Amino acid sequence: MSQKLRQIMLAAAEDPATLRELRDDTQALADRFGLSPDEHDRLAQAEQLAPRTPGGLALSTITLHTITITGGFGW
Amino acid sequence: MRAAPPGISVVLPARDEGDRAGATIASALDAAAGPDGVEFVVVDDCSAPERRPSVTDAAARRRTTVVRSDRHLGVGAARNLAARHARGRVLFVTDAHTRFSDGWDRAAERLLAPGRILSVTILDSSSAWRGHGCRLIVPYMGTRWNTTVPDPAPHDRQVQVASSAGTVVERALFTRLGGYDEGMVHYGGFEPEFSVRAWRAGAEIVHTADIEITHRFKPKEEVASFVGAARTAMVHNCLRFGTAHLPESMILEMVRLHALEFPDHIREALVMLEERGAWRRREELAATLPHGFAWFVRRFDLRDQIGRPVPED
Numbered sequence: 278m279s280q281k282l283r284q285i286m287l288a289a290a291e292d293p294a295t296l297r298e299l300r301d302d303t304q305a306l307a308d309r310f311g312l313s314p315d316e317h318d319r320l321a322q323a324e325q326l327a328p329r330t331p332g333g334l335a336l337s338t339i340t341l342h343t344i345t346i347t348g349g350f351g352w
Numbered sequence: 353m354r355a356a357p358p359g360i361s362v363v364l365p366a367r368d369e370g371d372r373a374g375a376t377i378a379s380a381l382d383a384a385a386g387p388d389g390v391e392f393v394v395v396d397d398c399s400a401p402e403r404r405p406s407v408t409d410a411a412a413r414r415r416t417t418v419v420r421s422d423r424h425l426g427v428g429a430a431r432n433l434a435a436r437h438a439r440g441r442v443l444f445v446t447d448a449h450t451r452f453s454d455g456w457d458r459a460a461e462r463l464l465a466p467g468r469i470l471s472v473t474i475l476d477s478s479s480a481w482r483g484h485g486c487r488l489i490v491p492y493m494g495t496r497w498n499t500t501v502p503d504p505a506p507h508d509r510q511v512q513v514a515s516s517a518g519t520v521v522e523r524a525l526f527t528r529l530g531g532y533d534e535g536m537v538h539y540g541g542f543e544p545e546f547s548v549r550a551w552r553a554g555a556e557i558v559h560t561a562d563i564e565i566t567h568r569f570k571p572k573e574e575v576a577s578f579v580g581a582a583r584t585a586m587v588h589n590c591l592r593f594g595t596a597h598l599p600e601s602m603i604l605e606m607v608r609l610h611a612l613e614f615p616d617h618i619r620e621a622l623v624m625l626e627e628r629g630a631w632r633r634r635e636e637l638a639a640t641l642p643h644g645f646a647w648f649v650r651r652f653d654l655r656d657q658i659g660r661p662v663p664e665d
Contacts, residue, residue, distance in 0.1 A: 282603050283631055289607070290622035300611045319601060323608040326492065326657050 285310050358391040358415075360457055361438030361523070365430035366405040366448035367397040372568070373405035373448040377412045383452040390457055392416040393437045394448065395430040398423060405448060426585075428532030428542040431516070435526055443526050445519040446565055451477070453564035460520045460563060467555050469521045469547075471514035472563040485511030485559045488544055489657050491598060491606035493590040495544050502559050511559045512551075512652055516543040518565040529553055533592070535628045539582040541589030548597055551648050552641040587614050588621040588628075595630040596637055597645045601663045602656075 285306070288295040298306040307317035362380055366373045373394055381387045392412070394405050398421050407413050419437050421430070435443055442460060456472075463470055471485040474497075484502055486495035495513050502509045516532075529550055532542045547557055570578065579586070587610050594606040611618040638644070648654065649662045656662055 279600055279631065279634075282600060283626075285604060286607060286622055287626060289611070290619055290626060293619075296611065296619060299608055300615065303608070316601065316604070320604050320608055323491075323605045324612055326605075326609050 281310060281312075357439040357441075359386075359389040359440055360391070360442045360444055360460060361435075361440030362390060362392045362444045362446060363431055363434035363438055364392065364394045364405075364446060364448040365397055365425075365427050365434065366394050366399065367424070367430075368399045368403035369405050369448040370399075370403045371406045371408070374407040374409065374412065376446070376448050376450050377407055377416060378409060379451040380456070381412060381415070383454045383456055385455045385458040387415075387457075390415065391438070391440060393434040394418045395425070395434045396420040397425050397427075397430045424538070426536070426538035427516070428536055429534045431542075432531040432534060435523065435531055438523060441523060443521050443523050445516055445521070447517050447567065449568040450517060451566040453566075456563045456565075459560065463558070463560050463562065464520060464522065466522070467525065469514055469519060469525070469550055469555055469557045470563070471511050471557050471559040472518035472520065472565055473559075473561050474515050474517050475564055475566040477566050477568050482564075483515060484561070485557070486513035486515060486544065487652075488512050488548065488654065490654065490662060491594055491602045492609060492657055493541065493544070493593045493598075493606065498559075501561055509558050509560070511557055512648075512654075513544045513547040514557050514559075516546075517567045518563065519543070519546075520563070525555060529555070533596075533633075535630065535633055536585075536589040536592055537624070537628075538585040539589070540586035541593045545589075545593045545596070548593075548645070548648060549637065549641070551651070552597075552637070552643045552645065554642050583614060584617040584620050584624075587617045588624045591621055591625050592628065592630045592633070595625065596633045597648075599645060599663050599665045601665065 289299050303317060303321045364373060364376065377392050384390050392415055394416060396405050396418055405418060407416050417437055419433060431445060442464060444460060460470065474483040483497040483499060485498050487498060488495055498511060533545050536542055550557060591607060591610060595603055598606060646664045654662050
């Protein structure tokens with residue numbers, strides 16, 4: 278699997294069509310790279326993952342040189 | 353005769369911090385029960401000339417080493433560089449815009465134990481908010497603060513992630529872990545990756561409310577431009593973190609999530625991911641760490657960010 282993953286990620290870095298499939302047409306990507314139905318289902322569901330707080334802030338805590346950015350706090 | 357080495361080295365990355373660095377050091381010295389046992393190592397991370405870290409107090413200057421980098425290292429590499437210049441048995445990792453609670457040094461020495469990393473309580477300098485370590489958000493690879501005090505039972509005081517505004521660790525353990533991941537760039541993701549790697553290496557991260565660090569959070573109006581400039585690095589670091597640790601079945605899901613969220617940054621982040629050897633990093637960690645990520649998942653009953661079980665592989 279890791280070789281296939283790396284191949285897909287490399288292709289997405291180099292080829293806008295692959296990146297577009299990754300974003301908008303996961304079935305085409307799955308067909309082209311031979312992903313199993315389970316692998317495709319997981320990939321397709323990624324858009325359900327909401328990495329944001331109700332306020333719309335990215336969920337990250339990043340201590341920087343001058344700031345810590347937090348989800349929903351500290352901005 | 354050479355002076356005895358200090359017990360605690362406070363390590364501070366500083367980029368354009370100016371006199372905030374000196375105020376942080378003054379606070380730490382004022383609040384220490386034994387200031388003679390404390391040194392400070394400040395890495396000036398290529399600050400603009402007028403914003404270089406400034407330590408004006410003579411007593412503080414005697415206890416402070418400033419290491420200047422002419423190249424922008426980023427927060428992880430800057431902390432690692434500071435640690436390499438440190439002489440104390442204990443590293444107190446924080447930022448150059450913090451204030452220390454009374455007796456922080458004695459509490460650190462009392463609470464630290466072999467194989468243990470301390471996560472200290474983080475306070476906001478402009479509100480009543482407190483953070484008690486963080487928890488991991490997968491597969492986004494961000495974190496959320498814990499905002500309640502952990503249960504006093506020892507096992508329940510363990511937290512997934514220590515904030516790098518207040519992480520206390522024996523220098524020998526920090527070195528053995530390899531410090532922060534210098535394959536990451538500039539901003540974002542360093543502290544959760546370090547924490548997950550520490551857990552996988554067999555260390556524990558224990559939260560304490562006995563040490564409080566009051567932190568200057570960047571005002572809201574400054575954040576957008578700052579994060580905008582750092583976004584590609586942040587996406588890359590999240591992807592590198594996930595590639596190094598996540599089960600394979602979640603990696604592509606993570607990449608798609610970031611592609612959907614950050615379409616203007618994903619391609620460059622993927623290029624950097626390959627150039628900086630993320631897959632090699634995954635293999636190295638798998639070969640050297642005693643625990644897999646699945647162990648971490650079981651230890652904390654970790655779920656993904658919409659509550660689904662995290663797959664084993």
